[in-house]
Amino acid sequence: MPDTIPIGVFTDKGGPHLSAYFDALAACDHADDVILCDPSGDSVEMAKKILGEKLAAVFQDPDKALNNANPEMALVSLEARHAPPIIDKVLDADCHVFAEKPACVRTVDFEALVKKAEAKEKYLMLALANRINPPVLKARELIDSGIFGTPYGIEMHMVADQTRLKSESYHQSWYADKERAGGGHLIWLGIHWLDLSMLFMDSDIRQVAGFAGNVGGQPIKAEDSAALSMKFDSGAFGTMTSGYYVDKGYHSHIRMWGSKGWIEYSEWLGTASPKPLTWYTNETGMHEYEGARDPRGYTPWVNECVKAATGLQPPPITAKDGLRVLKTIFAFYEASESGKTTTI
Numbered sequence: 001m002p003d004t005i006p007i008g009v010f011t012d013k014g015g016p017h018l019s020a021y022f023d024a025l026a027a028c029d030h031a032d033d034v035i036l037c038d039p040s041g042d043s044v045e046m047a048k049k050i051l052g053e054k055l056a057a058v059f060q061d062p063d064k065a066l067n068n069a070n071p072e073m074a075l076v077s078l079e080a081r082h083a084p085p086i087i088d089k090v091l092d093a094d095c096h097v098f099a100e101k102p103a104c105v106r107t108v109d110f111e112a113l114v115k116k117a118e119a120k121e122k123y124l125m126l127a128l129a130n131r132i133n134p135p136v137l138k139a140r141e142l143i144d145s146g147i148f149g150t151p152y153g154i155e156m157h158m159v160a161d162q163t164r165l166k167s168e169s170y171h172q173s174w175y176a177d178k179e180r181a182g183g184g185h186l187i188w189l190g191i192h193w194l195d196l197s198m199l200f201m202d203s204d205i206r207q208v209a210g211f212a213g214n215v216g217g218q219p220i221k222a223e224d225s226a227a228l229s230m231k232f233d234s235g236a237f238g239t240m241t242s243g244y245y246v247d248k249g250y251h252s253h254i255r256m257w258g259s260k261g262w263i264e265y266s267e268w269l270g271t272a273s274p275k276p277l278t279w280y281t282n283e284t285g286m287h288e289y290e291g292a293r294d295p296r297g298y299t300p301w302v303n304e305c306v307k308a309a310t311g312l313q314p315p316p317i318t319a320k321d322g323l324r325v326l327k328t329i330f331a332f333y334e335a336s337e338s339g340k341t342t343t344i
Helices: 018-027 044-054 062-069 080-092 107-119 134-145 168-172 185-201 298-310 319-338
Strands: 005-011 031-037 055-059 073-077 096-099 124-126 151-161 205-213 225-232 237-246 251-258 261-267 277-281 285-288
Touching (some): 005 018, 005 298, 018 044, 018 298, 031 062, 044 055, 062 080, 073 080, 096 298, 107 124, 107 319, 124 319, 134 261, 134 277, 151 185, 185 205, 185 225, 185 251, 185 319
Parallel strands (some): 005 031, 005 073, 031 055, 096 124, 151 237
Antiparallel strands (some): 205 225, 251 261, 261 277, 277 285
16 A cells, blocks of 8 residues: 555535644645545635645536545545535545544434445544544553453533634534534534543443533524433443533543542643543552643544555544444434433
8 A cells, every 4th residue: 555645625615624634634744635625615725825735636526526536535524414425425436534523414324324434445534533632542541451440430521612602603604503513512522522431431322311402592503502311331321511611712521430440531721721631549549641642633633544544554433433422412312302311
Protein backbone atom coordinates (compact mmCIF):
# COMPACT_ATOMS: atom_id res chain seq x y z
CA MET A 1 0.00 0.00 0.00
CA PRO A 2 1.19 3.56 -0.66
CA ASP A 3 2.15 5.81 2.26
CA THR A 4 0.00 8.63 0.85
CA ILE A 5 -3.48 8.59 -0.67
CA PRO A 6 -5.80 11.12 -2.33
CA ILE A 7 -8.60 12.38 -0.10
CA GLY A 8 -12.02 13.64 -1.16
CA VAL A 9 -13.84 16.16 1.03
CA PHE A 10 -17.60 16.05 0.48
CA THR A 11 -19.49 18.92 2.05
CA ASP A 12 -22.13 21.59 1.42
CA LYS A 13 -23.53 24.71 3.05
CA GLY A 14 -23.49 24.18 6.82
CA GLY A 15 -20.81 21.48 6.78
CA PRO A 16 -19.34 21.38 10.31
CA HIS A 17 -15.71 21.57 11.44
CA LEU A 18 -14.41 22.27 7.94
CA SER A 19 -11.62 24.62 9.02
CA ALA A 20 -10.39 22.00 11.48
CA TYR A 21 -10.58 19.28 8.84
CA PHE A 22 -8.73 21.35 6.25
CA ASP A 23 -6.06 22.17 8.86
CA ALA A 24 -5.76 18.47 9.65
CA LEU A 25 -5.42 17.44 6.00
CA ALA A 26 -2.87 20.18 5.38
CA ALA A 27 -0.75 18.83 8.24
CA CYS A 28 -1.27 15.14 7.44
CA ASP A 29 1.80 13.56 5.82
CA HIS A 30 -0.29 10.65 4.54
CA ALA A 31 -2.84 12.82 2.73
CA ASP A 32 -1.78 13.44 -0.86
CA ASP A 33 -4.02 15.44 -3.20
CA VAL A 34 -7.22 16.77 -1.66
CA ILE A 35 -10.33 16.94 -3.84
CA LEU A 36 -13.16 19.18 -2.68
CA CYS A 37 -16.81 18.64 -3.60
CA ASP A 38 -19.06 21.45 -2.37
CA PRO A 39 -22.23 22.22 -4.41
CA SER A 40 -22.72 25.45 -2.46
CA GLY A 41 -19.18 26.69 -3.09
CA ASP A 42 -19.08 28.13 0.44
CA SER A 43 -15.92 26.30 1.50
CA VAL A 44 -13.82 26.78 -1.64
CA GLU A 45 -11.93 29.91 -0.58
CA MET A 46 -11.24 28.47 2.86
CA ALA A 47 -9.92 25.29 1.29
CA LYS A 48 -7.64 27.21 -1.06
CA LYS A 49 -6.26 29.29 1.79
CA ILE A 50 -5.60 26.38 4.15
CA LEU A 51 -4.67 23.57 1.76
CA GLY A 52 -2.70 25.55 -0.80
CA GLU A 53 -1.15 23.28 -3.41
CA LYS A 54 -2.66 20.21 -1.77
CA LEU A 55 -6.05 21.23 -3.14
CA ALA A 56 -5.95 19.42 -6.46
CA ALA A 57 -9.48 19.97 -7.80
CA VAL A 58 -12.88 21.40 -6.92
CA PHE A 59 -16.21 19.89 -7.97
CA GLN A 60 -19.87 20.64 -7.43
CA ASP A 61 -21.20 17.22 -8.39
CA PRO A 62 -20.30 14.21 -6.18
CA ASP A 63 -20.48 11.73 -9.07
CA LYS A 64 -18.02 13.77 -11.14
CA ALA A 65 -15.69 14.09 -8.15
CA LEU A 66 -15.68 10.35 -7.59
CA ASN A 67 -15.39 9.40 -11.27
CA ASN A 68 -12.73 11.94 -12.22
CA ALA A 69 -10.58 12.17 -9.08
CA ASN A 70 -10.78 8.63 -7.64
CA PRO A 71 -10.14 9.45 -3.95
CA GLU A 72 -9.26 6.52 -1.70
CA MET A 73 -10.79 8.06 1.42
CA ALA A 74 -13.76 10.43 1.61
CA LEU A 75 -14.16 12.92 4.44
CA VAL A 76 -17.91 13.61 4.62
CA SER A 77 -18.94 16.73 6.54
CA LEU A 78 -22.63 17.36 5.96
CA GLU A 79 -25.90 18.17 7.64
CA ALA A 80 -26.90 14.88 9.27
CA ARG A 81 -30.00 14.22 7.14
CA HIS A 82 -27.99 14.69 3.91
CA ALA A 83 -25.04 12.48 4.87
CA PRO A 84 -26.32 8.92 4.18
CA PRO A 85 -26.80 9.25 0.39
CA ILE A 86 -23.31 10.71 -0.05
CA ILE A 87 -21.69 8.09 2.19
CA ASP A 88 -23.52 5.44 0.14
CA LYS A 89 -22.07 6.92 -3.08
CA VAL A 90 -18.51 6.99 -1.82
CA LEU A 91 -18.75 3.42 -0.51
CA ASP A 92 -19.99 2.37 -3.96
CA ALA A 93 -16.84 4.03 -5.33
CA ASP A 94 -14.74 1.82 -3.02
CA CYS A 95 -13.64 4.63 -0.71
CA HIS A 96 -12.98 4.42 2.98
CA VAL A 97 -15.14 6.96 4.82
CA PHE A 98 -14.47 9.47 7.58
CA ALA A 99 -17.91 10.84 8.54
CA GLU A 100 -18.82 13.80 10.71
CA LYS A 101 -21.20 12.58 13.39
CA PRO A 102 -24.03 11.78 13.60
CA ALA A 103 -24.11 11.10 9.81
CA CYS A 104 -27.82 10.19 9.91
CA VAL A 105 -31.16 11.03 11.52
CA ARG A 106 -32.33 7.41 11.78
CA THR A 107 -30.50 4.30 12.97
CA VAL A 108 -31.71 2.27 9.99
CA ASP A 109 -29.90 4.58 7.55
CA PHE A 110 -26.54 4.19 9.28
CA GLU A 111 -27.06 0.46 9.76
CA ALA A 112 -27.43 0.04 6.00
CA LEU A 113 -24.16 1.93 5.48
CA VAL A 114 -22.38 -0.27 8.02
CA LYS A 115 -23.51 -3.39 6.15
CA LYS A 116 -22.31 -1.97 2.85
CA ALA A 117 -18.95 -0.88 4.31
CA GLU A 118 -18.35 -4.32 5.78
CA ALA A 119 -19.37 -6.07 2.56
CA LYS A 120 -16.89 -3.92 0.63
CA GLU A 121 -14.21 -4.24 3.35
CA LYS A 122 -14.06 -0.45 3.72
CA TYR A 123 -13.77 1.58 6.90
CA LEU A 124 -16.63 3.80 8.03
CA MET A 125 -15.23 5.98 10.82
CA LEU A 126 -17.30 8.50 12.79
CA ALA A 127 -15.57 11.65 14.06
CA LEU A 128 -15.38 10.64 17.73
CA ALA A 129 -11.97 12.15 18.30
CA ASN A 130 -11.91 12.01 22.10
CA ARG A 131 -10.93 8.35 21.84
CA ILE A 132 -7.29 9.25 21.21
CA ASN A 133 -6.80 12.10 23.68
CA PRO A 134 -3.67 11.18 25.69
CA PRO A 135 -5.50 11.11 29.07
CA VAL A 136 -8.20 8.87 27.56
CA LEU A 137 -5.55 6.49 26.21
CA LYS A 138 -3.96 6.41 29.67
CA ALA A 139 -7.34 5.75 31.30
CA ARG A 140 -8.00 2.84 28.97
CA GLU A 141 -4.52 1.45 29.68
CA LEU A 142 -5.19 1.58 33.43
CA ILE A 143 -8.67 0.07 33.12
CA ASP A 144 -7.43 -2.71 30.84
CA SER A 145 -4.70 -3.55 33.38
CA GLY A 146 -7.40 -4.61 35.83
CA ILE A 147 -6.34 -2.36 38.73
CA PHE A 148 -9.93 -1.14 39.24
CA GLY A 149 -11.37 -4.65 39.27
CA THR A 150 -14.86 -5.41 37.99
CA PRO A 151 -16.67 -2.29 36.71
CA TYR A 152 -19.68 -1.49 38.90
CA GLY A 153 -20.97 1.79 37.51
CA ILE A 154 -20.26 4.97 35.59
CA GLU A 155 -21.45 8.59 35.90
CA MET A 156 -21.00 11.24 33.21
CA HIS A 157 -21.54 14.94 32.62
CA MET A 158 -21.12 16.45 29.16
CA VAL A 159 -22.01 20.12 29.68
CA ALA A 160 -21.41 22.86 27.10
CA ASP A 161 -22.35 26.53 26.80
CA GLN A 162 -25.93 27.81 26.66
CA THR A 163 -24.58 30.99 25.01
CA ARG A 164 -24.50 29.55 21.50
CA LEU A 165 -28.23 28.81 21.68
CA LYS A 166 -29.04 32.52 22.01
CA SER A 167 -27.86 33.61 18.55
CA GLU A 168 -30.22 33.98 15.61
CA SER A 169 -27.76 32.20 13.31
CA TYR A 170 -27.86 29.14 15.60
CA HIS A 171 -31.66 29.18 15.63
CA GLN A 172 -31.59 28.86 11.83
CA SER A 173 -28.85 26.20 11.72
CA TRP A 174 -29.43 22.50 11.22
CA TYR A 175 -27.98 21.74 14.67
CA ALA A 176 -31.09 23.36 16.20
CA ASP A 177 -33.63 21.19 14.37
CA LYS A 178 -34.12 17.54 15.31
CA GLU A 179 -35.56 16.73 11.87
CA ARG A 180 -32.31 17.86 10.26
CA ALA A 181 -29.83 16.81 12.96
CA GLY A 182 -31.39 13.67 14.45
CA GLY A 183 -31.44 15.30 17.88
CA GLY A 184 -29.87 18.05 19.93
CA HIS A 185 -27.10 18.18 22.53
CA LEU A 186 -26.98 14.42 23.10
CA ILE A 187 -26.42 13.42 19.48
CA TRP A 188 -24.04 16.31 18.78
CA LEU A 189 -21.89 16.40 21.95
CA GLY A 190 -23.10 13.78 24.41
CA ILE A 191 -22.31 11.14 21.79
CA HIS A 192 -18.60 11.50 22.61
CA TRP A 193 -19.09 10.54 26.26
CA LEU A 194 -21.50 7.68 25.50
CA ASP A 195 -18.89 6.26 23.15
CA LEU A 196 -16.18 6.52 25.83
CA SER A 197 -18.47 4.98 28.45
CA MET A 198 -18.72 1.75 26.46
CA LEU A 199 -14.95 1.72 25.96
CA PHE A 200 -14.28 2.28 29.67
CA MET A 201 -16.86 -0.31 30.77
CA ASP A 202 -15.87 -2.75 27.98
CA SER A 203 -19.57 -3.41 27.54
CA ASP A 204 -22.43 -2.26 25.31
CA ILE A 205 -25.37 -0.30 26.70
CA ARG A 206 -28.41 -2.56 26.58
CA GLN A 207 -31.22 -0.53 28.20
CA VAL A 208 -31.87 3.23 28.45
CA ALA A 209 -34.44 5.50 30.06
CA GLY A 210 -34.72 9.16 30.97
CA PHE A 211 -35.80 12.60 29.87
CA ALA A 212 -34.94 15.05 27.08
CA GLY A 213 -36.26 18.53 26.45
CA ASN A 214 -35.68 22.26 26.22
CA VAL A 215 -34.99 23.57 29.73
CA GLY A 216 -33.34 26.83 28.59
CA GLY A 217 -36.35 28.06 26.64
CA GLN A 218 -34.49 29.13 23.50
CA PRO A 219 -36.41 28.90 20.18
CA ILE A 220 -34.81 25.68 18.96
CA LYS A 221 -36.39 22.45 17.74
CA ALA A 222 -34.04 20.01 19.46
CA GLU A 223 -33.26 19.17 23.07
CA ASP A 224 -30.81 21.34 24.98
CA SER A 225 -30.80 18.89 27.88
CA ALA A 226 -30.97 15.14 28.48
CA ALA A 227 -30.81 13.01 31.63
CA LEU A 228 -30.08 9.34 31.01
CA SER A 229 -30.10 6.13 33.01
CA MET A 230 -28.57 3.07 31.42
CA LYS A 231 -27.80 -0.59 31.98
CA PHE A 232 -24.81 -2.30 30.37
CA ASP A 233 -24.55 -5.84 29.04
CA SER A 234 -22.28 -6.63 31.98
CA GLY A 235 -25.07 -5.77 34.43
CA ALA A 236 -23.42 -2.50 35.51
CA PHE A 237 -25.39 0.76 35.65
CA GLY A 238 -24.70 4.29 34.44
CA THR A 239 -26.11 7.80 34.46
CA MET A 240 -25.46 10.84 32.27
CA THR A 241 -26.27 14.54 32.18
CA SER A 242 -25.99 16.00 28.68
CA GLY A 243 -26.83 19.67 28.24
CA TYR A 244 -26.12 23.27 27.31
CA TYR A 245 -25.85 24.90 30.75
CA VAL A 246 -22.74 27.06 31.32
CA ASP A 247 -21.85 30.49 29.93
CA LYS A 248 -18.70 29.37 28.11
CA GLY A 249 -16.46 26.39 27.57
CA TYR A 250 -17.20 22.85 28.72
CA HIS A 251 -17.67 21.31 32.15
CA SER A 252 -17.45 17.57 31.62
CA HIS A 253 -16.27 14.40 33.27
CA ILE A 254 -16.55 10.62 33.31
CA ARG A 255 -16.15 8.71 36.58
CA MET A 256 -16.08 4.92 36.66
CA TRP A 257 -16.18 2.83 39.84
CA GLY A 258 -14.94 -0.74 40.10
CA SER A 259 -14.51 -3.38 42.79
CA LYS A 260 -10.92 -2.23 43.46
CA GLY A 261 -11.07 1.54 42.92
CA TRP A 262 -12.25 4.34 40.65
CA ILE A 263 -11.03 6.64 37.86
CA GLU A 264 -12.19 10.08 36.66
CA TYR A 265 -11.49 11.84 33.36
CA SER A 266 -12.27 15.59 33.27
CA GLU A 267 -12.41 18.17 30.47
CA TRP A 268 -13.18 21.78 31.45
CA LEU A 269 -12.32 23.41 28.14
CA GLY A 270 -12.32 27.20 28.19
CA THR A 271 -12.28 27.43 31.99
CA ALA A 272 -9.90 26.58 34.82
CA SER A 273 -9.46 22.82 34.72
CA PRO A 274 -8.40 20.23 37.28
CA LYS A 275 -6.04 17.41 36.44
CA PRO A 276 -7.52 15.67 33.40
CA LEU A 277 -7.19 12.25 35.01
CA THR A 278 -7.26 11.10 38.63
CA TRP A 279 -7.68 7.63 40.03
CA TYR A 280 -7.78 5.67 43.26
CA THR A 281 -7.12 2.04 44.01
CA ASN A 282 -7.85 0.28 47.28
CA GLU A 283 -4.22 -0.82 47.48
CA THR A 284 -2.25 2.25 46.37
CA GLY A 285 -4.51 5.24 47.11
CA MET A 286 -4.78 8.42 45.03
CA HIS A 287 -2.93 9.17 41.80
CA GLU A 288 -2.89 12.08 39.32
CA TYR A 289 -2.01 12.02 35.64
CA GLU A 290 1.10 14.09 34.90
CA GLY A 291 1.35 13.34 31.18
CA ALA A 292 0.52 15.40 28.12
CA ARG A 293 -2.99 16.57 27.25
CA ASP A 294 -2.11 17.04 23.58
CA PRO A 295 -2.28 16.15 20.77
CA ARG A 296 -6.05 16.03 20.79
CA GLY A 297 -8.88 17.17 18.57
CA TYR A 298 -9.45 16.66 14.88
CA THR A 299 -5.89 16.99 13.59
CA PRO A 300 -4.61 13.78 15.22
CA TRP A 301 -7.95 12.03 14.64
CA VAL A 302 -7.96 12.75 10.90
CA ASN A 303 -4.34 11.64 10.74
CA GLU A 304 -5.18 8.31 12.43
CA CYS A 305 -8.08 7.73 10.04
CA VAL A 306 -5.97 8.53 6.97
CA LYS A 307 -3.22 6.18 8.18
CA ALA A 308 -5.83 3.45 8.55
CA ALA A 309 -7.08 4.10 5.02
CA THR A 310 -3.54 3.71 3.69
CA GLY A 311 -3.30 0.30 5.39
CA LEU A 312 -0.67 1.41 7.91
CA GLN A 313 -2.78 0.59 10.99
CA PRO A 314 -6.25 -0.48 12.12
CA PRO A 315 -8.95 2.21 12.23
CA PRO A 316 -9.34 4.17 15.50
CA ILE A 317 -13.07 3.35 15.40
CA THR A 318 -15.03 0.68 13.57
CA ALA A 319 -18.34 1.03 11.76
CA LYS A 320 -19.98 -1.14 14.43
CA ASP A 321 -18.59 1.12 17.18
CA GLY A 322 -20.31 4.05 15.51
CA LEU A 323 -23.53 2.09 15.06
CA ARG A 324 -23.75 1.01 18.71
CA VAL A 325 -23.51 4.56 20.05
CA LEU A 326 -26.09 5.80 17.51
CA LYS A 327 -28.42 2.94 18.44
CA THR A 328 -28.05 3.96 22.08
CA ILE A 329 -28.94 7.59 21.36
CA PHE A 330 -31.98 6.87 19.20
CA ALA A 331 -33.17 4.28 21.73
CA PHE A 332 -32.92 6.94 24.42
CA TYR A 333 -34.97 9.40 22.36
CA GLU A 334 -37.61 6.69 22.01
CA ALA A 335 -37.54 6.09 25.78
CA SER A 336 -37.85 9.79 26.51
CA GLU A 337 -40.85 10.16 24.23
CA SER A 338 -42.62 7.05 25.51
CA GLY A 339 -41.75 7.40 29.18
CA LYS A 340 -40.66 3.74 29.17
CA THR A 341 -37.32 1.96 29.28
CA THR A 342 -36.08 0.98 25.81
CA THR A 343 -34.05 -2.16 25.19
CA ILE A 344 -31.43 -1.94 22.45
